Amino acid sequence: MRPGRAFPLRDPSLEVVMPDSMIRAMAGGSRIRAVAAITTQMAEEARRRHHTFPTATAALSKALTGGLLLSSVCQKDGGKMTIRIIGGGPIGGIVVDACHDGTVRGYVAKPETDLPPNAEGQLDVGGAVGSAGFLTVTHDSGRGSRYTGTVELASGELGDDYTRYLAESVQTPSAVSLGIYLDREGKVEVAGGMIVQLMPGAGDEIAWRLEQTIQSLPSFTQMIRKYSTPYEILKAALSGFAIEVLMEDIPVSFSCPCTEERALWAVSTLGKAEIQSMIEEDGKAEVRCHFCNEEYLFSRSQLEALLNGVQ
Numbered sequence: 001m002r003p004g005r006a007f008p009l010r011d012p013s014l015e016v017v018m019p020d021s022m023i024r025a026m027a028g029g030s031r032i033r034a035v036a037a038i039t040t041q042m043a044e045e046a047r048r049r050h051h052t053f054p055t056a057t058a059a060l061s062k063a064l065t066g067g068l069l070l071s072s073v074c075q076k077d078g079g080k081m082t083i084r085i086i087g088g089g090p091i092g093g094i095v096v097d098a099c100h101d102g103t104v105r106g107y108v109a110k111p112e113t114d115l116p117p118n119a120e121g122q123l124d125v126g127g128a129v130g131s132a133g134f135l136t137v138t139h140d141s142g143r144g145s146r147y148t149g150t151v152e153l154a155s156g157e158l159g160d161d162y163t164r165y166l167a168e169s170v171q172t173p174s175a176v177s178l179g180i181y182l183d184r185e186g187k188v189e190v191a192g193g194m195i196v197q198l199m200p201g202a203g204d205e206i207a208w209r210l211e212q213t214i215q216s217l218p219s220f221t222q223m224i225r226k227y228s229t230p231y232e233i234l235k236a237a238l239s240g241f242a243i244e245v246l247m248e249d250i251p252v253s254f255s256c257p258c259t260e261e262r263a264l265w266a267v268s269t270l271g272k273a274e275i276q277s278m279i280e281e282d283g284k285a286e287v288r289c290h291f292c293n294e295e296y297l298f299s300r301s302q303l304e305a306l307l308n309g310v311q
Helices: 040-050 054-074 125-129 160-170 206-214 220-226 230-237 260-268 274-280 301-311
Strands: 020-029 031-039 081-087 092-100 103-108 133-139 146-152 174-182 189-199 241-251 286-287 295-299
Touching: 020 054, 020 295, 031 054, 031 220, 031 230, 040 054, 040 103, 054 081, 054 092, 054 103, 054 125, 054 133, 054 160, 054 174, 054 189, 054 206, 081 160, 133 160, 146 160, 160 174, 160 220, 189 206, 189 220, 189 230, 220 230, 230 241, 260 286, 260 295, 260 301, 274 286, 274 301, 286 301, 295 301
Parallel strands: none
Antiparallel strands: 020 031, 020 241, 031 189, 081 092, 081 133, 092 103, 133 146, 174 189, 286 295
């Protein structure tokens, strides 16, 4: 979406913090599908866990939000979607796991990445990610079936890249909009995203009206700074179309299933020789989850007990 008229912005200091949520809806007589989400707390949790610098925070937030939205429109029967983005930029790469239940986790290879603002004065996500690479999505149904789709990156700005994936791999005309705004300390003040799709048989008139509506909108960051709920966002984005809400107030969050037990099991897979070496050289073992940056520390006694149980 391109910049347009300015909106008066909300004053965060005067508001009650609303929980992150997502909405699924149809519009235009079921000829348009739309999903929107506010992901402020999710994005801030990711920033806090991974200690990302501002540009990396924006890139990770957009990747996570886009993953949630993509999972919502593509994963019909649950399961998990893994997204890998490698564009040749200084951030190195991004990995996202998104589930249909509204949970997501992910990380960037180089969280300290921070660049000067781009030509529009915005956080330079495209420069950080790069555009000489691919976006790869692996769908896992959770019942043994998996398939993967890959597209070349369009710009590295991520909204454009998710849009290309839906158009080329899923073959659904779509517009993906992602936004984030940071405060002066680099914390996430607001974040969110939206996918609008034309359904099969929508017709030229609906397609033209939708295109005109989308093109008249301001930047998505401006929209999420004005509107506090996903429904308000969709109502503004699809003005002129009747909206039918399918599901509202769907919780979304940054969530990782890693546990101390799983981390200890990972250590056990290293084998007796490696565990014995840890005991003799360090007297402990440290395991860090890439996805959530949680650290698990195991003592000498725990390693010795584990060693006795390893076959």
